[in-house]
Amino acid sequence: MEGSLTAAFFVYLYSTQAVFMAQPLVGIIMGSDSDLKVMQDAADILQQFGIAYELTVVSAHRTPLRMINYASQAADRGLKVIIAGAGGAAHLPGMVASVTPLPVIGVPVKSSNSIDGWDSILSILQMPNGIPVATVALNASKNAGILAASIIGSFDSSVREKIKQYKDGLEKTVLEKVDGLRNAGYPNAFDQ
Numbered sequence: 001m002e003g004s005l006t007a008a009f010f011v012y013l014y015s016t017q018a019v020f021m022a023q024p025l026v027g028i029i030m031g032s033d034s035d036l037k038v039m040q041d042a043a044d045i046l047q048q049f050g051i052a053y054e055l056t057v058v059s060a061h062r063t064p065l066r067m068i069n070y071a072s073q074a075a076d077r078g079l080k081v082i083i084a085g086a087g088g089a090a091h092l093p094g095m096v097a098s099v100t101p102l103p104v105i106g107v108p109v110k111s112s113n114s115i116d117g118w119d120s121i122l123s124i125l126q127m128p129n130g131i132p133v134a135t136v137a138l139n140a141s142k143n144a145g146i147l148a149a150s151i152i153g154s155f156d157s158s159v160r161e162k163i164k165q166y167k168d169g170l171e172k173t174v175l176e177k178v179d180g181l182r183n184a185g186y187p188n189a190f191d192q
């Protein structure tokens with residue numbers, strides 16, 4: 001009994017670690033560890049889809065050489081997509097995109113040095129022609145993770161299937177809410 005429990009524990013440990021030990025396909029970077037409370041959602045959804053990722057701090061302003069090194073080595077290190085989040089004068093996603101041939105998804109973070117989030121949104125969104133950054137909504141790192149997964153899913157059918165199931169789940173949830181409102185007595189001439 002004790003032996004089988006130990007074996008089960010190691011199988012569990014191995015399966016939960018596998019997603020971290022495998023070659024990361026998505027690089028999640030952020031300007032500061034203070035962005036982690038926002039960026040965690042990207043890591044969580046990638047883990048949910050079983051996609052290996054790495055996560056670290058890279059600051060365009062405080063560690064410019066680290067940023068250039070990270071961006072220039074990313075493709076050769078086997079990454080397929082980079083998710084970059086930053087707040088305030090958020091130059092990280094755009095500068096990384098200027099160095100790497102990989103797709104870059106930018107997450108504007110409403111941080112302590114942000115006036116109202118627009119500073120971060122506009123510095124990530126308003127890229128010059130030639131250097132696109134796929135910008136998601138303010139603090140929307142979950143969507144960044146889903147978009148990164150969709151990019152991986154374009155060449156990995158098992159990931160594609162998981163995204164399909166995820167979206168089917170969203171539809172099911174909404175239809176349950178439709179039922180809920182109807183059952184609560186709200187008039188609905190559409191869903192007869």
Ligand code: AIR
Binds near residue numbers: 033086087088089109
């Ligand atoms: N930041 C860090 N280096 C460049 C930028 N734009 C951003 C971080 C964070 C904010 O500055 O992305 O959102 C505040 O960082 P900190 O470390 O002071 O909390």
